[in-house]
Amino acid sequence: MRLIGVLVVVFIAAPLVIVVPMSFSDARSLQFPPPGYWLGYYHAYFTDMNWLRPTWNSILIATATMVVTMVLVVPATFALVRHRFAGKSIADLMMLMPLAVPHIVMAVGYYSFLGDLRLVHTHLGVVLAHTCLSVPIAFLVLSANLKGFDRNLERAAQSLGASPVKTFIHVTLPILRPGLIISALFAFIQSFDETVVAIFISGRDAETLPRKMFDSIRQEADPVIAVISTLLFVVVLVALVAPFAWRGLRNRIQMNASRSAPPAGQ
Amino acid sequence: MKATISSLSDRPNLWPWLLLAPLAAYLAVFFLIPLIDVAIMSFTEPRVSLANYERVITGSLYQKVFINTFLTAGLVTLSCLCVGYPLAYLMNHSKPRTAMLILLLVTMSFWTSFLVRTYAWMVLLGNNGPIIAFLRGIGVDSPPQLLFTRFSSTLAMVHILAPYMIMNIYSVMRKIDPVLIRSAKSLGARGFSLFRHVYLPLTAPGIANGCVLVFVICLGFYVTPVLLGSPREQMIAGLIGHQIEEFLAFGMGSAMAMVLLVITLAILAIYHRRFGLDRLWG
Amino acid sequence: MDHYLQLNGLTKTYGDFTALKEVDLAIGKGEFITFLGPSGSGKTTTLMIIAGFEKATAGDVLVEGKSLSGLAPHERNIGIVFQNYALFPHKTAVENVYFPLQMRGVSRSEGLKRAEEMLGLVGLSGFGQRYPKELSGGQQQRVALARALVFEPSLLLLDEPLGALDKNLREQMQIEIKRIQRTLGVTTIFVTHDQTEAMSMSDRIVVFEKGSIQQVATPLDIYHKPRTRFVASFIGESNIIEAAAVEPAARKATAEHIGEIEYGPSELDVEKGTPVTLMIRPEHIRLSRDPKEGRRNVRMKVETIVNYGDNALVIGRVGDLSMRVRVLGADVVIIKEGEDCHISWTPDSVYMIAK
Numbered sequence: 001m002r003l004i005g006v007l008v009v010v011f012i013a014a015p016l017v018i019v020v021p022m023s024f025s026d027a028r029s030l031q032f033p034p035p036g037y038w039l040g041y042y043h044a045y046f047t048d049m050n051w052l053r054p055t056w057n058s059i060l061i062a063t064a065t066m067v068v069t070m071v072l073v074v075p076a077t078f079a080l081v082r083h084r085f086a087g088k089s090i091a092d093l094m095m096l097m098p099l100a101v102p103h104i105v106m107a108v109g110y111y112s113f114l115g116d117l118r119l120v121h122t123h124l125g126v127v128l129a130h131t132c133l134s135v136p137i138a139f140l141v142l143s144a145n146l147k148g149f150d151r152n153l154e155r156a157a158q159s160l161g162a163s164p165v166k167t168f169i170h171v172t173l174p175i176l177r178p179g180l181i182i183s184a185l186f187a188f189i190q191s192f193d194e195t196v197v198a199i200f201i202s203g204r205d206a207e208t209l210p211r212k213m214f215d216s217i218r219q220e221a222d223p224v225i226a227v228i229s230t231l232l233f234v235v236v237l238v239a240l241v242a243p244f245a246w247r248g249l250r251n252r253i254q255m256n257a258s259r260s261a262p263p264a265g266q
Numbered sequence: 267m268k269a270t271i272s273s274l275s276d277r278p279n280l281w282p283w284l285l286l287a288p289l290a291a292y293l294a295v296f297f298l299i300p301l302i303d304v305a306i307m308s309f310t311e312p313r314v315s316l317a318n319y320e321r322v323i324t325g326s327l328y329q330k331v332f333i334n335t336f337l338t339a340g341l342v343t344l345s346c347l348c349v350g351y352p353l354a355y356l357m358n359h360s361k362p363r364t365a366m367l368i369l370l371l372v373t374m375s376f377w378t379s380f381l382v383r384t385y386a387w388m389v390l391l392g393n394n395g396p397i398i399a400f401l402r403g404i405g406v407d408s409p410p411q412l413l414f415t416r417f418s419s420t421l422a423m424v425h426i427l428a429p430y431m432i433m434n435i436y437s438v439m440r441k442i443d444p445v446l447i448r449s450a451k452s453l454g455a456r457g458f459s460l461f462r463h464v465y466l467p468l469t470a471p472g473i474a475n476g477c478v479l480v481f482v483i484c485l486g487f488y489v490t491p492v493l494l495g496s497p498r499e500q501m502i503a504g505l506i507g508h509q510i511e512e513f514l515a516f517g518m519g520s521a522m523a524m525v526l527l528v529i530t531l532a533i534l535a536i537y538h539r540r541f542g543l544d545r546l547w548g
Numbered sequence: 549m550d551h552y553l554q555l556n557g558l559t560k561t562y563g564d565f566t567a568l569k570e571v572d573l574a575i576g577k578g579e580f581i582t583f584l585g586p587s588g589s590g591k592t593t594t595l596m597i598i599a600g601f602e603k604a605t606a607g608d609v610l611v612e613g614k615s616l617s618g619l620a621p622h623e624r625n626i627g628i629v630f631q632n633y634a635l636f637p638h639k640t641a642v643e644n645v646y647f648p649l650q651m652r653g654v655s656r657s658e659g660l661k662r663a664e665e666m667l668g669l670v671g672l673s674g675f676g677q678r679y680p681k682e683l684s685g686g687q688q689q690r691v692a693l694a695r696a697l698v699f700e701p702s703l704l705l706l707d708e709p710l711g712a713l714d715k716n717l718r719e720q721m722q723i724e725i726k727r728i729q730r731t732l733g734v735t736t737i738f739v740t741h742d743q744t745e746a747m748s749m750s751d752r753i754v755v756f757e758k759g760s761i762q763q764v765a766t767p768l769d770i771y772h773k774p775r776t777r778f779v780a781s782f783i784g785e786s787n788i789i790e791a792a793a794v795e796p797a798a799r800k801a802t803a804e805h806i807g808e809i810e811y812g813p814s815e816l817d818v819e820k821g822t823p824v825t826l827m828i829r830p831e832h833i834r835l836s837r838d839p840k841e842g843r844r845n846v847r848m849k850v851e852t853i854v855n856y857g858d859n860a861l862v863i864g865r866v867g868d869l870s871m872r873v874r875v876l877g878a879d880v881v882i883i884k885e886g887e888d889c890h891i892s893w894t895p896d897s898v899y900m901i902a903k
Contacts, residue, residue: 005356008349008428009368012375015386015425018396022389072289079285091286093538098297100534102486104503105523108510109300112307132297135289155601156634158621160648160695167622170647174638193379196488196503200510213381217388217493226389229382236377240370 019233022226045227054212055228058192061123061208065130065191066184072131073138073183081146099136103196106133111200123206129197134187141186145179185239304520304527311517318521328505328522335501338420338491339484345424346480347473350431354472357432358439369436376429384490387422388413391494419495423484430483431476438472471541478537482530502526551610552577552735553598553703558607560593560759567593569759571607575737580729582746583739585756586782591739594756595705598737600624611702622651627696627734629706633688635680641691642667642676648699666694670728686717693725697732704729704736710745722749743783747771755779775902780827787833787871788901789826793818799895801826805867806846810895816902825901831874832897835862836890837882843892848873850887853880864889 023041045051080092098106110129111120119125153175157167173180195210202208209228216222308318322328353372357365375383389395391412401409412418442465450464488503495501500508502522509519551574558571568590575581583591596602598609600621609616616624635644645663646656654662667676670690680688689709696704706725710718726749729736740746746753747767755762755770755778763775774780777788791803796818799811803826811826818824839845848864848871860880862873873891883889 004352008353009356009371011349011425012353012428013371015383015390016371016375016378018389019382019386072292075285076289079282083282085282091290094290094293097293100482100531101301102503102523102526102530104486104488104506105304105527106300107488108307108506108516108519108523109304111510112303112516113300128296129300132293135293150632150634152630152632152634153636155599155621156628156630157636157647158601159599159624159626159628161622161625161651161699162647163620163622166651171636175636189377193381195379195381199488199507210379210381213385214489214493217381217385225385229378229385232382233374233378236374240373240377 016233019226019229022223023230041223041227045224048224051212051224051228054207054209057123057202057206058209061126061130061202061206062188062191064123064127065134066188068127068131069134069138069187070180070184073135073142073187074180077139077142077146081143095139096136098132103133103194107197107200110197114201120201121203121206126198126202126206126208129201130191130194133194133197134190137190138183138187141183142179145176145183149176301527304523307516308520308524311515311520318517319525321518322521322525331500331502331505332525334499335485338416338423338501339481342420342423342427342484343477343481345420346428346431347477349424350428350476351435351469351473353428354432354435354439357436372429372432375425376433380426380489383426384422384493387418387425387494391418391421414494415496416499419491422490422494423487426490427480427483430479434476434479435469435472438469438475442468474537474541478533482533485530486526551575552579552612553737554610554613555594555598556608556610558594558597558609559605560590560597560602561605566759568597568604571759571761573754573761573764575735577735578733580726580736580738580749580751582750582753583737583756584741584743584746584753584782586741588758589756590759591754591756592707595707595737595739598703599626599628599705625699625701626703626705627699627701629689629692629696629704629709631708631711633680633692633709635688635691635695637680639679640676641672641678641680641683644680644691645676645695645698648695652699663694663698666698667691669697669731670694671724685713686721689713689721690724693728697728697734700732701734704734706736706738708739708741710740710742718745725749747783755782757782773899774827777825777901780901785830785872785874787828787830789828789869789898791824791826793820793822793824796820796822803869805869808844809898810844811898811900812896814900816900818900827899827901828893828897830861830872832893833871833873834892835873835875835879835883836892839890840892843894845890845892848889848891850883850885850889853883853885855880864891866891 024038076095080088080095106129110125114120114125114129117125119128149172153171154167157171158164162170193210194208195214198208198211199214202211213225213228216225309316311318353368357368360368391397393411393413397412398409446468447460447464450460455464486503487501488507491501492504492507495504503526506519506522506526509515509522553573553575555571555573558568560566560568571590571594583594585591593602597604598616600616600619604617635641636647639647642660642663645666646654646659649659649662650656664673664676667673667690670693672687672690672694675683675687675691680691683691692709709725710721713721722745725738738746738749747770750767752764752766753770754764757778763770763779765773765775770779770783774783774786780786780788789803789806789809791801791806791809794800794802794808799813801809801811801824803809809826811824816824834840834843846866848866850862850864852861852863854861854863855877858877860875860877862875862880862883864871864873871891
């Protein structure tokens with residue numbers, strides 16, 4: 001069993017790794033191993049408006065999606081995690097519905113619906129659609145966090161004189177912050193990477209990066225895609241490794257601090 | 267929210283409804299209505315009739331595509347299982363450091379967009395790519411076309427969806443109490459029978475989770491089959507897209523979308539009845 | 549005694565289930581009261597009602613004559629130490645203790661100073677900059693205590709705070725808490741299910757069972773004069789003997805297997821023939837091979853001897869009645885399991901419980 005496992009590791013890793021050297025290739029078309037290396041395609045990416053505009057669109061749209069999603073999801077999560085009411089289980093299910101519907105189905109629907117509203121090929125249209133698709137994942141992350149929240153902390157705060165509003169501001173929110181950040185991040189990533197719906201409803205001005213990449217791959221497999229892939233790959237790598245590095249750094253700073261703290265008495 | 271630390275004897279509370287309302291309203295307008303749109307179009311484009319469904323259900327092309335999609339999804343699911351289970355097992359039985367690294371790798375793959383991974387496979391399987399080069403190197407004179415075939419599409423999908431399977435199985439494996447295994451061994455279970463009668467059943471929930479998830483996603487998969495697959499062996503999502511983009515045949519596209527939706531929801535509903543839906547993504 | 553805290557007819561029901569049934573209690577200023585009882589007996593529910601986190605179905609809570617029922621938890625000026633301490637993980641120890649002052653508008657410089665002083669009072673000078681996760685269980689406890697006391701609350705409530713600590717630490721904390729309470733003079737209610745804790749710390753003990761108060765008395769009275777069978781068996785060990793009064797004036801009763809038995813003075817009125825429940829604590833019974841002079845003796849067949857080193861528990865039978873006797877470790881060598889012996893006691897050791 002373990003041998004197979006090792007082979008699988010190679011299987012998983014290979015495609016991921018391969019895009020990196022590809023991005024440095026100087027070949028006009030897909031060739032591996034690359035005949036030579038240069039930074040030409042990096043240069044091409046960073047100077048070509050045809051690529052920079054969709055990148056910017058994606059960042060803009062993902063940010064807007066993240067904000068709208070969080071504004072809607074945070075109160076709803078509190079409602080569903082902390083209160084008991086008729087129809088709660090149905091509401092719980094409804095929150096996850098967008099995950100259950102294949103994106104292609106939503107794409108058709110949005111094409112028609114947003115088309116009627118003249119919102120196809122606009123930033124707003126994409127944000128409206130992406131928000132729906134981001135809601136479930138933001139909800140799942142936040143509700144997991146909220147469920148693990150120790151209510152005694154809020155009771156303690158109240159007993160110490162904090163009104164419900166002050167309790168929320170001084171105790172609930174700060175402790176919930178990591179969960180909120182991760183939830184928002186997931187919403188952002190979901191929107192940034194979303195391809196299928198974007199193919200249908202973004203375009204021209206509001207073209208997203210995935211849409212442009214998709215078109216490009218379909219038409220001519222521009223090597224710039226390897227560049228983008230590498231960049232995205234590096235971003236993900238940094239994002240995953242950073243928390244550990246940060247924590248390690250913080251621990252080291254704190255250990256030094258407490259070592260120099262006064263032993264007893266002021 | 268914080269005002270009502272609700273006690274069982276509280277009188278009926280409007281607060282949760284207020285908190286839920288914005289999201290509920292938003293989803294109703296921007297999620298349900300587009301879906302309803304699809305349903306309506308399937309019945310009304312180009313004319314009000316059931317013609318679209320008739321064609322979808324009886325037309326040979328469409329039947330072929332549906333069957334192809336199901337078979338492919340099944341194949342991908344099975345492959346993901348064969349690939350994912352050993353990896354999860356390896357992770358579970360390695361030193362913590364190693365397990366962490368592998369988990370990092372799987373997570374990275376998970377978070378890399380479908381598009382990027384699809385592209386990577388295009389490079390790998392392309393005519394100028396390393397696999398063909400390797401085949402030529404070992405003496406295969408005219409290596410077969412690897413790209414734009416059912417093979418490439420399936421392989422890429424397995425790679426893309428494997429993390430879902432791996433994470434599900436791994437998380438279940440981690441929760442298995444080693445004491446259980448030890449006591450099974452002390453009762454005489456060894457090797458394969460230990461695996462079959464003790465370990466496998468314990469990991470079954472993870473397997474079920476992973477399979478349903480992978481299968482359902484694969485049914486509706488658009489990007490990879492369209493980019494990497496054979497144009498002669500399309501999957502449903504690709505066909506729907508084609509109908510809409512090329513022919514603006516909203517009626518047909520919607521009808522197919524509805525069928526796909528109903529099948530997907532049916533599978534998920536069965537799963538929910540047995541296990542509860544929130545377990546899939548929890 | 550001034551009624552500083554008063555509970556009047558407190559009742560709490562959850563649908564069909566009654567958690568509290570007409571609880572009445574009066575507590576004086578500065579008293580250290582313990583709520584003692586098994587899980588589910590209503591002691592924590594009462595605490596939560598006093599704190600304002602639960603609403604009573606009926607009844608009222610009064611502090612210095614004023615009802616608390618209109619007040620939200622944050623308006624009640626009550627300090628609470630929770631079972632899991634509930635320290636704010638994102639604040640340092642001194643910031644935790646400063647929090648209630650912060651909520652009351654005290655400036656940061658002044659507040660942190662007072663917080664540091666409070667930490668000094670609980671023996672944690674110099675630990676102020678640490679975060680809760682950097683503190684041991686006992687230290688977190690002290691921070692929680694400091695935090696609950698720094699704003700000079702009218703009441704201090706402690707909900708089984710010592711449950712998570714090991715034995716030595718627990719005893720240490722018991723002494724600490726008592727010392728701090730006496731220094732500050734704050735009226736305190738301590739909830740526990742551990743009777744030794746209750747016995748060692750309280751001015752008075754309130755025994756809860758199934759939602760009502762069984763007895764309110766000083767530890768010694770609870771021990772030597774339990775009012776009900778439950779209190780007698782929950783606190784300390786007891787031998788319960790069912791008897792029937794024969795000569796109430798001479799305080800004589802008769803019990804199966806034992807025969808005639810005299811009991812100590814009791815406030816309860818008994819008529820001839822009334823069934824009574826008597827109790828003898830195992831440590832008040834003397835064990836000997838042969839009958840002892842001048843005492844009521846009964847033959848007992850020894851069944852089990854458990855030797856704890858400094859003392860031993862002897863379980864035996866008088867006829868069909870099972871009796872437990874505590875003897876000094878050195879004395880137990882005179883008898884063996886399976887043998888017969890004599891047990892004896894003086895009438896003062898026999899106590900009548902209300903039926």
